[in-house]
Amino acid sequence: MTVNKDFFEPSRAFNYDFQSSGASAEAWDEAARAGERLVPTHCSFCGVQCGMNLRVKDGKVIGVEPRNYPHNRGSLCPKGVVAYQQADHPERLLYPMIRRNGALQRASWDEALDLVVKRWTEIQEEYGRDAVAIYSGSSMTNEKCYLMGKFARVALRTRNVDYNGRLCMSSAAGAYERAFGLDRAPLPMTDIPLANAILVVGSNVAECFPVAMQWIWRARDRGAKLIVVDPRETPAARTADLWLPVRPGGDVALLNAMLRVIIDDGLVDEQYIRDRTNGWDDVRDAANEMSLDEAERASGVPKARIVAAARMYGSAATSLVMHARGIEHSTHGVDNCLACINLALARGQMGKPGGGAMMLTGQGNGQGGREMGQKAAQLPGYRHIDKLEDRQYIASVWGVPEEELPGPGAAATEMVHLMAEREIKSCMVMCSNLMVSLPDNAVVQRALDALDPLVVVDFFMSETAARADILLPCAVWCEDEGTTTNLEGRVIKLNKAAEPPGEARRDWEIACDIARRLGRGKFFEYRTPRDIWDELRVATKGGTADYSGITYEKIDAQSGVFWPCPSEDSPGTPRLFTDRFNHPDGRARMIPVHYRPPAETPSGDFPFYLTSGRVVYQYLSGTQTRRLGFLNSQAPEPWVEIHPRAAERLGITSEEIVRVRTPRGSMELKALVTPTIRPDTLFIPFHYGTRHAVNQITNSAVEPKVKIPEYKCCAATVEKTSAPIPERPGKATENLTPESAPAMFPYQRGEVAAPAPGSGSH
Numbered sequence: 001m002t003v004n005k006d007f008f009e010p011s012r013a014f015n016y017d018f019q020s021s022g023a024s025a026e027a028w029d030e031a032a033r034a035g036e037r038l039v040p041t042h043c044s045f046c047g048v049q050c051g052m053n054l055r056v057k058d059g060k061v062i063g064v065e066p067r068n069y070p071h072n073r074g075s076l077c078p079k080g081v082v083a084y085q086q087a088d089h090p091e092r093l094l095y096p097m098i099r100r101n102g103a104l105q106r107a108s109w110d111e112a113l114d115l116v117v118k119r120w121t122e123i124q125e126e127y128g129r130d131a132v133a134i135y136s137g138s139s140m141t142n143e144k145c146y147l148m149g150k151f152a153r154v155a156l157r158t159r160n161v162d163y164n165g166r167l168c169m170s171s172a173a174g175a176y177e178r179a180f181g182l183d184r185a186p187l188p189m190t191d192i193p194l195a196n197a198i199l200v201v202g203s204n205v206a207e208c209f210p211v212a213m214q215w216i217w218r219a220r221d222r223g224a225k226l227i228v229v230d231p232r233e234t235p236a237a238r239t240a241d242l243w244l245p246v247r248p249g250g251d252v253a254l255l256n257a258m259l260r261v262i263i264d265d266g267l268v269d270e271q272y273i274r275d276r277t278n279g280w281d282d283v284r285d286a287a288n289e290m291s292l293d294e295a296e297r298a299s300g301v302p303k304a305r306i307v308a309a310a311r312m313y314g315s316a317a318t319s320l321v322m323h324a325r326g327i328e329h330s331t332h333g334v335d336n337c338l339a340c341i342n343l344a345l346a347r348g349q350m351g352k353p354g355g356g357a358m359m360l361t362g363q364g365n366g367q368g369g370r371e372m373g374q375k376a377a378q379l380p381g382y383r384h385i386d387k388l389e390d391r392q393y394i395a396s397v398w399g400v401p402e403e404e405l406p407g408p409g410a411a412a413t414e415m416v417h418l419m420a421e422r423e424i425k426s427c428m429v430m431c432s433n434l435m436v437s438l439p440d441n442a443v444v445q446r447a448l449d450a451l452d453p454l455v456v457v458d459f460f461m462s463e464t465a466a467r468a469d470i471l472l473p474c475a476v477w478c479e480d481e482g483t484t485t486n487l488e489g490r491v492i493k494l495n496k497a498a499e500p501p502g503e504a505r506r507d508w509e510i511a512c513d514i515a516r517r518l519g520r521g522k523f524f525e526y527r528t529p530r531d532i533w534d535e536l537r538v539a540t541k542g543g544t545a546d547y548s549g550i551t552y553e554k555i556d557a558q559s560g561v562f563w564p565c566p567s568e569d570s571p572g573t574p575r576l577f578t579d580r581f582n583h584p585d586g587r588a589r590m591i592p593v594h595y596r597p598p599a600e601t602p603s604g605d606f607p608f609y610l611t612s613g614r615v616v617y618q619y620l621s622g623t624q625t626r627r628l629g630f631l632n633s634q635a636p637e638p639w640v641e642i643h644p645r646a647a648e649r650l651g652i653t654s655e656e657i658v659r660v661r662t663p664r665g666s667m668e669l670k671a672l673v674t675p676t677i678r679p680d681t682l683f684i685p686f687h688y689g690t691r692h693a694v695n696q697i698t699n700s701a702v703e704p705k706v707k708i709p710e711y712k713c714c715a716a717t718v719e720k721t722s723a724p725i726p727e728r729p730g731k732a733t734e735n736l737t738p739e740s741a742p743a744m745f746p747y748q749r750g751e752v753a754a755p756a757p758g759s760g761s762h
C-alpha cells in the first residue's frame with residue numbers, strides 16, 4: 001500500500017510522517033479520496049489524552065478516528081469520539097462582548113481589550129498590583145499555562161495567580177512532593193499489566209478514565225487481583241475481587257489498618273525500607289494506633305474485609321495503588337495520599353516496573369498545568385517562588401529584575417473570599433467555570449458579582465462567562481497547537497486542525513495583546529506556540545520538572561516524551577525512582593498519618609453523608625459535554641443515589657423528585673434508588689450548573705496545607721419535596737460515635753474469606 005503524504009497537515013512545527021499518525025494506510029487513502037486530510041492530535045478531555053486523528057475537510061473538523069498511540073492503542077471513550085463537535089458548534093462564542101446596561105453586548109477587540117487595560121490600570125494605581133488576579137486553567141496547553149504564570153508576574157506584576165487544578169490535583173501533588181520530592185505518576189500506563197495486585201482507592205476509574213481502565217483489564221487477564229475502595233459499588237468495583245465500601249472520610253483509618261495487617265503478617269519489605277526510606281518507625285507506630293475493631297468503626301468496612309484486602313495486596317509480588325479525587329477531595333487529602341504511599345513503600349514497590357503508587361490526574365493537562373508556574377507559590381519547572389535562586393533564574397529567563405517578581409499569592413479557593421471581601425477588585429478567568437466547580441457556590445456568586453470587571457476568556461457561554469463584564473472568545477483545543485502532559489507524565493503534541501470561528505482568538509494571542517497594551521509587550525513577543533515552548537524549555541531547565549530536552553520533533557519521533565528530560569540526548573524518564581528518590585539524600589520520606597474525621601459529619605438533622613463525582617458522559621463542569629448532544633442525552637441532569645433501605649424508610653422511589661439539604665441550602669433533583677451505594681451515603685454527579693449544581697450545597701472547608709475543598713464529604717438529608725423546609729437550616733452536630741457507626745452501615749453481603757498470610761503471590 002502506498003501512502004500519499006501530500007494531504008498531511010502542513011505544520012509550522014514539523015512535517016508529520018505516516019508513522020506519527022498511527023492511522024492505517026487505508027484510512028489515509030480513504031481520507032484522500034474524500035478530499036479530506038487527517039490531523040494527528042489528542043483528545044481534549046481527561047488526563048489520559050488519547051491519541052486521535054481529526055478528519056478535516058474544507059477547513060472544518062468533520063470527524064475523528066482513533067489513533068494508535070502507546071497509551072490508548074486505538075481506543076477512545078464516548079467523550080473522545082464526539083470531542084471534535086466542539087469545533088464547529090453553533091453555540092461557540094464568536095466576538096468579544098462588554099456588559100452595558102446590565103446586558104452583554106457585542107464589542108470590537110480594541111474596545112474590549114482597551115477597557116480591560118484601562119480598568120486594570122486604574123485599579124492597580126488605586127489599590128495596588130495584587131488587586132487584579134488571574135484564575136487560570138489546566139485544560140490548556142503547557143505553553144498557555146506557562147504564559148499565564150508569566151503574564152501575571154510580568155505583565156500585571158500581581159502575586160494573585162492560581163488555577164483550577166487547585167480543586168483537582170493539589171492533595172496528590174502535596175503528598176508526592178513531600179514523600180518523593182517530585183510530583184508525577186511514577187510509571188507509564190503500559191506498566192499496569194505488570195502488577196499482580198491493583199488497589200484502586202477513591203477512583204471511579206472505569207467511568208472517569210475508561211481507556212486507563214483497559215490497562216487494568218489487561219492486568220486482570222494476566223491474573224492480577226483487583227481491590228476497589230469506594231463508598232459506591234462503581235463499575236470497577238462490580239468486577240473487583242474485593243470491594244471495600246469505605247465510609248466517606250474514613251480512608252486513613254482503612255489504609256492504616258491495612259498497613260497494620262501487613263506489618264502483623266510479616267509482609268513488610270524491611271530491606272527496602274532500610275535502604276531507601278526515612279521515617280518508618282513513626283509510620284509503623286501510627287498504623288498501630290487503631291485496633292482493627294476501631295478501624296472498622298471509623299472506616300465502615302468490616303474487619304474481615306480489611307484483613308482480606310491487606311493480605312491480597314500485601315502478598316502480591318508486584319502491587320500498584322491507584323488513587324484519585326475520591327480520597328484527594330478531602331480536608332485530609334494529603335494524608336490520604338500519604339497513606340497510599342506508605343503502603344507502597346512498606347511493600348518495597350516504588351520504582352518497580354508495574355509497582356508503586358500513582359495518582360490518576362483528571363484534567364487533560366492536569367499534570368503539565370501544575371508544573372508550569374501558574375500556581376500561587378510556584379515558578380516554571382516546579383520552582384518555588386519564595387526561593388531566591390529559583391526567583392533569580394526565572395527572572396533572568398524573563399529579562400526582569402528578581403526584585404520585580406511578586407511573592408506567593410492566594411490559592412484559588414482563597415481568592416474567592418478575597419473577591420467577596422473586595423480585596424481583589426478584578427479577575428481574569430481563563431477557561432474555568434467557578435460557578436459550577438467551586439463549593440458553596442452562593443459565596444462564589446457573591447465574589448464574582450463583586451468584581452469590576454470580571455473578565456472571562458472562554459469558547460462557550462458557561463455559567464461563569466454569563467456573569468462576565470468583559471467576555472473574550474477563544475479557540476478550542478484543535479484550533480491551536482502546543483503540548484500537554486498526560487497523567488503518566490508523557491509530554492504530547494496537539495496539532496491545529498482548523499481556524500477559530502468568527503473573531504475568536506487563541507488564548508495566548510489574547511494575553512500577549514493585553515500585555516502589549518499594558519506596556520509590557522517586549523516580554524511577550526511570541527509569534528507561535530513554538531516560541532513560547534522554546535522559552536518554557538529554558539525556564540524549566542534544571543528544575544524538578546525539567547522539559548529542556550523535549551522538542552516538538554522528539555515528541556513526534558518517540559510518541560511522547562516523559563519528563564524529566566534534561567538534554568536533547570536524553571530519551572526522557574518513563575519510570576521514576578528506580579534507584580533514588582528526588583530528595584537530596586535520594587531516600588523517600590515515610591510520613592505518619594493519623595485518622596481524623598471529616599470537617600462535617602452526619603447528625604440528627606443531616607443523617608447522611610453526601611458525596612459527589614463524575615459520570616462517563618460528562619466532563620468537569622459540563623461546559624463542553626453538556627453541549628454535545630450524544631453525551632448530554634445520556635446524562636442530561638443530575639440525580640441523587642439512595643440505598644433501597646434508606647429510600648424505603650423515607651418513602652422515596654426512583655425517578656421521584658426529592659430535595660437534598662445540607663447546612664448551606666437545598667436542591668431538588670430525581671432520586672435513583674440503587675443498592676450500589678452505602679445506606680448512609682448519598683451521591684450526586686457534579687457536572688451541572690445553576691439549580692442543578694451540587695456545589696450549591698457542598699462544604700467549602702479546605703485541606704489546611706494545599707487548600708483543596710472537601711467535595712467528597714458533607715452532612716446532608718434527603719426528603720420528599722412535600723416535606724416543609726425548615727426556616728433556618730439546622731446545623732450538623734457531633735460526629736457519629738464509634739458505637740453508632742456500624743448501625744449506619746448494616747452490611748449484608750457475605751464476608752470474604754481472608755487468604756492466609758503469604759498466599760496468593762504471583
Ligand code: SF4
Binds near residue numbers: 081
Ligand atoms: Fe478522551 Fe479520556 Fe476518553 Fe481518552 S479516556 S477519549 S482522553 S475522555
